Amino acid sequence: MLVATAVSLEREAVAGAFAVPVEEVPLPGAALGRLPLRPATSAPGAAGCAHPPPLSASPPLSASLERGDPHERGDPHRPAGRLATAETAGTLDLLVAGVGPAHAAASTATALTAAALAGDPYDLVVSAGIGGGFQPDAAVGSLVVADEIVVADLGADTAEGFVPVTELGFGAVSHRPPESLVREVAAATGGRTGTVLTVSTVTGTAARAAELRARHPRALAEAMEGFGVAEAAAAHGVPVLELRAVSNPVGPRDRAAWRIGDALAALTEGFGKLAPVLESWNPHDRTH
Numbered sequence: 001m002l003v004a005t006a007v008s009l010e011r012e013a014v015a016g017a018f019a020v021p022v023e024e025v026p027l028p029g030a031a032l033g034r035l036p037l038r039p040a041t042s043a044p045g046a047a048g049c050a051h052p053p054p055l056s057a058s059p060p061l062s063a064s065l066e067r068g069d070p071h072e073r074g075d076p077h078r079p080a081g082r083l084a085t086a087e088t089a090g091t092l093d094l095l096v097a098g099v100g101p102a103h104a105a106a107s108t109a110t111a112l113t114a115a116a117l118a119g120d121p122y123d124l125v126v127s128a129g130i131g132g133g134f135q136p137d138a139a140v141g142s143l144v145v146a147d148e149i150v151v152a153d154l155g156a157d158t159a160e161g162f163v164p165v166t167e168l169g170f171g172a173v174s175h176r177p178p179e180s181l182v183r184e185v186a187a188a189t190g191g192r193t194g195t196v197l198t199v200s201t202v203t204g205t206a207a208r209a210a211e212l213r214a215r216h217p218r219a220l221a222e223a224m225e226g227f228g229v230a231e232a233a234a235a236h237g238v239p240v241l242e243l244r245a246v247s248n249p250v251g252p253r254d255r256a257a258w259r260i261g262d263a264l265a266a267l268t269e270g271f272g273k274l275a276p277v278l279e280s281w282n283p284h285d286r287t288h
């Protein structure tokens with residue numbers, strides 16, 4: 001499984017979250033973390049990690065998100081970010097995929113291609129991160145599991161309104177994660193299911209929020225990467241999931257209202273609950 005996040009996560013925090021140490025692996029222009037889904041009790045090669053904490057008690061996935069340290073944000077010119085791996089049996093790789101749909105798509109496609117060429121293809125891609133929540137349905141600090149991943153601004157602006165790219169005769173504007181996986185992940189994490197929009201421009205006015213909601217009445221959240229990750233996954237025939245923790249309301253710009261710490265705590269807790277679901281999920285069940 002490949003987990004694509006927008007910005008860099010501290011290796012120590014990631015190791016703590018998944019209860020294993022990770023090692024950086026030098027790959028050509030790439031960065032990815034390979035971690036077991038299960039908390040390792042005495043994993044071979046997991047030196048200094050004989051008694052790791054349970055997943056649910058793990059520290060935040062990323063403290064570095066809040067710091068804004070450019071070195072923690074990954075190198076925007078290296079599409080796949082940084083790659084690290086645990087020496088234990090690798091079942092989960094963590095990819096710093098970059099901010100925005102294009103960067104996320106490039107990073108994810110690079111990682112998927114590298115894995116396929118190495119003869120070890122992924123069977124699931126998860127786009128995970130923080131996002132804006134449409135009020136009152138997706139409260140700050142809550143989790144949203146996408147049952148549909150929709151790009152909201154890929155198309156043409158016309159006097160009659162927005163025309164999606166599909167109506168212009170091109171491409172796709174939506175991807176649907178496997179229904180059974182969405183159901184099970186939502187049940188395990190307590191997340192709400194609904195559409196998660198992908199935008200290239202963060203919504204900053206009430207008018208834009210209302211316009212998006214009018215076009216996408218089922219939208220619970222917006223973020224900037226899901227559709228890019230989903231396009232890369234679709235190109236490889238791999239199912240996709242998107243999990244967002246709400247850090248701010250969608251609407252008028254108000255940086256004081258951001259609750260990134262709360263959202264990351266919710267994401268970390270939710271992620272810990274994903275492990276058993278993902279372990280038992282049958283990757284061949286791609287639609288139901």
Ligand SMILES: O=C(O)c1cccc(C(=O)CC[C@H]2O[C@@H](n3cnc4c(=O)[nH]cnc43)[C@H](O)[C@@H]2O)c1
Pocket residue numbers: 006007099100129130131132133199201202203204222223224225247248249250253254
């Ligand atoms: O400067 C602003 O007003 C502003 C408001 C919200 C988000 C940003 C970002 O730069 C977000 C980058 C990052 O976080 C995700 N995210 C979080 N909240 C939102 C949102 O309301 N709309 C879209 N994306 C959001 C996003 O996926 C990026 O990874 C700036």
